[in-house]
Amino acid sequence: EDAKAQKNRTSAVDAMKKNAVGQEIGPLKLTDFTGKPLDAELTKDKVVILHFWSYQDAPLEEPYGQIGYLDFLNRRIDDAPITILGVVVNDRLAEGQRASAVQGAKRLRSFMNLGYTIVLDDGALKQLGDPRVADAKLPLFVVIGRDGKVLEYHVGNYEVDRDRGLKQLEDVAKSAANKK
DSSP: OHHHHHHHHHHHHHHHHHHHTTOBOOSOOEEOTTSOBOOGGGTTTSEEEEEEEOOOSSSOOTTGGGHHHHHHHHHHSTTSSEEEEEEEOOHHHHTTOHHHHHHHHHHHHHHHTOOSEEEEESSHHHHHOOGGGGTOOSOEEEEEOTTSBEEEEEESOOOOBTTTBSHHHHHHHHHHHTOO
């Protein structure tokens, strides 16, 4: 029974990936911590890595949605035209506990000393395909090319390279950044 559920979950996530990759997604439904829409200048003419995860300070469980590795990647990309956005996906945002969710994300950002921008999901996850509807777990990593098309849709954690961290994600983003 469990194997069948796993197979169904995998095929549903594969279908979401197939639907997303290659699609132009248009403006992302993301806001800053104050509720203002994301500044388009932040992503203009850049490869965008979206990391959908809970970004809450408690309970905090390893591997923390791989945010440490994502921050390592952020520090490695230097002046490449790549923007990393951590996207808070938290039920408290929709349940009238927005302030609590924002405070939790701010505490986590401070505790982990994250150098990339963290924003709130305001419909972007639904726009791209929420893997949780197929009983899959976050994180979800999405890479969007400079042309606005989805290049990568990866549910779950990446394999970690001892020297380069999230090598597969870095390779996809850097390859896209080098294309004009």
